Amino acid sequence: MIMSNFLRNRKSVREFKNRIVEPRILEDVQESIRALKDEYSLDNMDFRLYENGKNLYSSLEGKGGYAGVMIESPHYIIMELADKKEDTILYGAYYMEKLITKLNDMGLSTCWVSVSNIDENLKKEVFGEHIVHVDYVLAFGYEKLRNPFTTETFSERIGVKDMVFDGEIGRVSNLDDLDNKGLLDIFHYVRFAPSTKNLQPWRFLIKDNKIQLLLSYKEWNEGLLTDAGIIMYYFEELAKYQGIKSQWRIVDIVECKTEDNCYRYVAEYEL
């Protein structure tokens, strides 16, 4: 599917049909995980299919998810990172989102679920004695049909003008300039990427021939890097459609504080 259409319709699904996914499709999910790991030599991360979602849900009910609201689904994918280096966190999220795109193509719906606050002993009990870092699982299955008479919930997004800076932090970009550079559509659609609690911490700074990815925050937390990895993935995919085939390069982190806000430089993209 064209990435812009995919993003426009992409949403987190939190209510799943009480129906398992056919074994043939679960095998395709396994195969997608294998192919992803092989193609990109991902040896510092693992994505593991957890078939018996009922078990996982009953162990994490009241503990996983925002404020203990665990998402119930027939199956999950566990994302395990071998270390907490910044690029491992960024690319863990990047490749998880790539996998999500594949699951969507298979007709499956998904929701990221945060499990970072769960006690480590319980994590070992549920995910396996030898796990290293598991902060997220992906709930997946078939979306429960909604009542056609209720209005569809939609998560608001910030405007391109609030997200893209021109030359320096805070200077609003001119949308015509972005359009002339072939960037307006990319920024328009990339806003539909998911983020933790829909906080949308991403900011882009266009300077010289580069786009810098910044994270805007009041209090730093590692989860922000997960949100950054997700948008890096979508940005690259959308840029490919515009014929721009560069890749993000992780940059040495610089912090720049204004009075009530900090910005952290995460990666840069050569135009």
Ligand SMILES: Cc1cc2nc3c(=O)[nH]c(=O)nc-3n(C[C@H](O)[C@H](O)[C@H](O)COP(=O)(O)O)c2cc1C
């Ligand atoms: C890293 C990450 C963690 C998330 N954790 C949870 C979670 O624990 N529980 C939940 O209900 N939604 C979770 N979400 C879903 C976000 O709340 C959702 O993406 C955001 O509100 C935007 O909504 P949308 O995905 O429907 O566009 C998570 C999303 C991301 C990217």
